Amino acid sequence: MTIERVAIIGLGLIGGSIGLAARAMQPEVATTGWDADSDVRARATQRGLVGAVCDSVADAVGEADLVILCVPVGAMGYAAEAIAPHLRPGTVVSDVGSSKRSVGEALTKALPGAVVIPAHPVAGTEKSGPDAGFAELFRHRWCILTPGKDAPQDAIEAVSAFWEGLGAKVEIMDADHHDLVLAVTSHIPHLIAYTIVGTASDLEDVTRGEVIKYSAGGFRDFTRIAASNPTMWRDVFLSNRDAVLEVLGRFTEDLSLLQRAIRNGDGDTLFDLFDRTRTIRRSIIDEGQDDARADFGRGDH
Ligand SMILES: NC(=O)c1ccc[n+]([C@@H]2O[C@H](COP(=O)([O-])OP(=O)(O)OC[C@H]3O[C@@H](n4cnc5c(N)ncnc54)[C@H](O)[C@@H]3O)[C@@H](O)[C@H]2O)c1
Numbered sequence: 500m501t502i503e504r505v506a507i508i509g510l511g512l513i514g515g516s517i518g519l520a521a522r523a524m525q526p527e528v529a530t531t532g533w534d535a536d537s538d539v540r541a542r543a544t545q546r547g548l549v550g551a552v553c554d555s556v557a558d559a560v561g562e563a564d565l566v567i568l569c570v571p572v573g574a575m576g577y578a579a580e581a582i583a584p585h586l587r588p589g590t591v592v593s594d595v596g597s598s599k600r601s602v603g604e605a606l607t608k609a610l611p612g613a614v615v616i617p618a619h620p621v622a623g624t625e626k627s628g629p630d631a632g633f634a635e636l637f638r639h640r641w642c643i644l645t646p647g648k649d650a651p652q653d654a655i656e657a658v659s660a661f662w663e664g665l666g667a668k669v670e671i672m673d674a675d676h677h678d679l680v681l682a683v684t685s686h687i688p689h690l691i692a693y694t695i696v697g698t699a700s701d702l703e704d705v706t707r708g709e710v711i712k713y714s715a716g717g718f719r720d721f722t723r724i725a726a727s728n729p730t731m732w733r734d735v736f737l738s739n740r741d742a743v744l745e746v747l748g749r750f751t752e753d754l755s756l757l758q759r760a761i762r763n764g765d766g767d768t769l770f771d772l773f774d775r776t777r778t779i780r781r782s783i784i785d786e787g788q789d790d791a792r793a794d795f796g797r798g799d800h
């Protein structure tokens with residue numbers, strides 16, 4: 500199948516970035532969009548996030564070959580129910596949710612008989628809303644597709660080609676495996692950042708303002724992550740509960756080992772871990788996974 504018309508539901512950071520990227524890199528594809536928030540629709544029109552920002556969800560999706568739901572994970576089921584009566588036969592429905600098992604189930608339930616190809620672009624920033632999107636967001640970044648085993652191959656290929664056309668690299672994965680991997684690489688790191696910034700803030704009285712005053716280094720990096728969208732991340736943790744709790748259990752065990760090493764003056768344990776993690780950081784840089792962040796200034800502001 501060929502994708503000639505794409506509808507984007509939710510015109511915040513990710514939906515807006517898809518629209519801008521498609522308009523810049525696949526100008527032959529017509530883009531429509533809709534957002535539940537009228538202020539977002541107005542701003543999306545001003546910024547030209549999609550070719551046409553529609554006044555109704557029906558107008559946005561009615562002619563689409565591909566509809567991409569770009570709303571918080573907890574709203575995916577509602578968004579799918581809203582588009583369901585307006586889809587024509589053959590339209591492929593996808594999403595960009597950060598967790599995949601529960602979203603896939605919600606979409607399949609709300610859209611019986613429709614072709615559903617869940618997706619997750621592993622690219623983003625701590626910003627949100629219609630002003631946050633930019634066309635280069637997905638360049639050189641992974642987009643993971645988690646189609647069910649009965650998903651038609653031509654739809655998988657069409658969605659893959661669309662993402663590759665936005666500059667992304669595509670990988671196919673089982674939804675449960677995705678949720679475990681992303682719990683390790685994305686969800687727990689965000690939880691750790693939220694925790695340390697919250698703990699530091701609670702200690703403000705003890706340190707008499709010095710937490711903020713001297714937050715030039717590592718702590719500042721944590722505050723960027725901890726500034727991420729609260730609605731989005733609440734939904735991610737509630738939707739990926741099992742994998743997050745499993746990884747969190749392992750993490751707290753490892754933290755306890757470090758606690759014991761510090762108490763016992765066991766420098767070898769500390770050094771061995773820090774040496775190993777430095778190697779991991781270097782291998783990530785060598786694989787070029789930091790290129791896009793460096794190129795497009797997504798880091799510290
Ligand atoms: N932010 C990231 O770094 C990142 C990266 C990859 C994937 N994601 C996923 O992308 C999705 C969107 O995240 P975002 O960062 O673009 O959020 P965002 O807050 O920037 O945008 C979400 C938009 O969805 C709209 N919306 C909410 N409910 C809706 C509904 N029922 N119908 C229509 N519009 C609705 C909101 O008004 C908002 O404009 C989430 O599922 C998130 O897990 C985010």
Ligand SMILES: O=C(O)C(=O)C[C@]1(C(=O)O)C=C[C@@H](O)C=C1
Pocket residue numbers: 596597620621622623624625684685686724727
């Ligand atoms: O770079 C960031 O700020 C992000 O948080 C992006 C990030 C990530 O953890 O890597 C966040 C959530 C997504 O689902 C995908 C990407």
